Amino acid sequence: MWTWFYRLASPPFVYRVAARLTPWLLLFAAAMIVYGLIAGLVFAPPDYQQGDAFRIIYVHAPSAWLSLFAYMTMAVAGGIALIWRIKMGYAVAAAAAPIGASFTILALVTGSLWGKPMWGTYWAWDPRLTSELILLFLYFGVMSLRAAFEDAGRGDRAAALLALVGVVNVPIIHFSVQWWNSLHQGATVAKFAKPDMPGSMLWPLLAMLCGFMLFFGAVLCMRLRGEVLNRERLASWVRGAVKA
Amino acid sequence: MGSRGGEGVTSGGFWAMGGYARYVWPCFALAISILAWNLWSARRYHEQALLRAERALIMAGSERA
């Protein structure tokens, strides 16, 4: 069992396995997403309160979830790399960051668009949206920090440390923003209440969630191969991989 | 209100999304765009990394020569 773990630290192994996983992950992701879209857009009944606008949940909730999941991946991978000196961790962390940031932006925009019919305004400093916004700032901080270093190894380590500091802060930020918002809750600000979900509404949501996660895995693998190559450019195994 | 399973995509009501069309459809369009961007960006990143690796190998080879 430990041999399998050690192999994860080996760049050529990671490079090969990522290549093999990608098409399968994409296939299952596509299946889930297609099902989720069709079931959610066509077959799910409109919500009692929100009408058809609730359907935005089918992209908003998965992207918000993914934005957090990607950050955790980035922090954990970076942490493993820092503590156990496993270089592949830095590659995973670097690969996860732009993906997570893009989903954070998606969550923010879809949340904002959902807000307009629900609250009458595109932006309402709702605790979830505000936390997402701060998460986006955290992403930019990590990505900017890594890019600022000329020495890539140092940049990796600095970014990993920052991601760890950030991940400790995410619950603190979330809590304090909710606390702040509850104090200033003015008129009826409907939160992103999950409508009472009968099965026909819930299954597409679960499918979209699954599909997005699988998609994240696939894109992570794709980016990871690029990250591995960039870090291992002069290693001997790269010669064979490049010719292929 | 029942499910709209019977009417499906062809009915105009589907595209209107109960009046919320201009919020719902941009969301889904943006989602598809972000998914597509991720695929494109990851692929391009890998290709650029391959190019750089090839170049590094060529230079390392020529140094030895």
Place this chain on the structure above:
Amino acid sequence: MSVGTWEALSLILRRELLLSFRRPDQLLQPLVFFLIVTTLFPLSLSPQLALLREMAPGVLWVAALLASLLSLDGLFRSDADDGTLEQLALSGQALSAIVIAKTVAHWLVTGAALVVMSPLVATALGMPVAAFAPMMLSLALGTLTLSWLGAIGAGLTVGLRRGNVLLSLIVLPLAMPLLIFGANATDRAIAGASPAGALYFLGALCVFTSTLAPLAATAALRISLE
């Protein structure tokens, strides 16, 4: 002659304070900045005290945050530039002692000074005197926490040429909970309600950060010095 860790800490603390007081202009800069930023708000919004009073906690806190951030870049940089930092790191003393001493010195010179100046600014913004004590306490706790967060950021960016803006970019999101609780404590104090809840949260944040940040800041500095 071997120096104990506490001795080293107090020696470096004294050194930092001495160096700071030798450059009084640099000492004053954050404070003047604090004043200037506070002035910007009445100028851009309204001179009416009633209005300013409502905004006072927020304005005060944002100004204090920005003023503290300004001086954070210099936390390690001047020593890094002339090689002193490397010497300190190689000295055999625990690097964390050095980090703690420098951060505490930074807070004494910046944050604590801001706290002392805050009643002046608060009066200018129409804050009632009764709210001063909670406001100053919240600022004291908040600026200390910020110095710790800033130490982490400074440690990460000390080797970078243009680390200043990046430092702010890194530290500000982490400082947002501080802002929320600090401004709220002041707000409640002005309204006559008890600021205790917010102050407790602020205190908890301060303790939490003071415990963990030295580790993170030391690790950050090590990464930059490698």
